[in-house]
Amino acid sequence: MQKILKKIESYDKIIIFGHKRPDGDCFGSQIGLKHLIKESYPEKQVFVVGEKSEYVNFLGEIDKLFDQDFKGALAIVVDTALKSRISEPRYELCQEIVKIDHHPAVDNYGTINYVDENAAACAEIIAEFYYKYQKRLKLNLEGAQALYVGLITDTGRFRYAAVKKKTFLLAGEMLEFGLDNQKIDYLLNTEKLSQFQYKAHLYNNYKFIEEGFIYLTVTQQTIKDFQVTDEEAAAMVNIIGGIKGFPIWALIIEYPDEIRVRLRSNGPIINKLAEKYQGGGHPLASGAKLDSFEQLADFIEDIKVLLTNYTKDVM
Helix, strand or coil: CHHHHHHHHHCCEEEEECECCCCHHHHHHHHHHHHHHHHHCCCCEEEECCCCCHHHHHHCCCCCCCHHHHCCCEEEEECCCCHHHECCHHHHHCCEEEEEECCCCCCCCCCEEEECCCCCCHHHHHHHHHHHCCCCCCCCHHHHHHHHHHHHHHCCCCCCCCCCHHHHHHHHHHHCCCCCHHHHHHHHHCCCHHHHHHHHHHHCCCEEECCCEEEEEECHHHHHHCCCCHHHHHHHHHHHCCCCCCCEEEEEEECCCCEEEEEEECCCCCHHHHHHCCCEECCCEEEEEECCHHHHHHHHHHHHHHHHHHHHHHC
């Protein structure tokens, strides 16, 4: 963290990147870090680039930059394990790269790579960074709100195993800035009628195998039929989580350019399987990619093997 602070202080222009199809933690970390740096060093130029998350669009905006704007800048990439997942490819035009992440390390693409796999969220790392250097750094209400949103969305409202005492303490530090956590909860939990109807469709169209895997498949046609966005469609992965006898679940969604698997578990370790299918992530929450829906059969066979070995291990 000391090296990251020195690197930030040495650059006049800093551009903050995230991953493709950002979630609340990614976008919250980007916006939170922008406010943290700008509040601490008002003379610096600080930008957020890449893709925007409609789910947390109330946190801030994406900056539009030209190619020449990236030259001579420090790139900070948050919440992104794989180089190929960085949403704005022009990070390569920057002078240096700092990687800040909490996923298992895959690509060490930065000049500095700060990876804390024990952190519950990338926003937790940014909040800890602020707290550690409070004598030199400043944060405002907007930045605290963004980091708080990153924390609560990536921890499932503090329900997941990665949550530690530090997670609650840092969330409490963000609350001290006077953010309206009741309003935030309302914004995160309000859904459109089309989303509700889409969810009802999913409840009636799940598939499963007896070994303990339950899943949903969502095509582009389904997304169009229910008039939801790709982000809204993918967000429903956990509606089939927690069903007794099914420790692994997934939402397999067709995007315009690829088929992604949002894979979750409450027991078996799944990130190695995700890596086999062009993905990766946390031991119990990962993402993968299929070349076609036909490849789903092979993926399910690998799930069966994983579940069989898991059953043997726990017996």
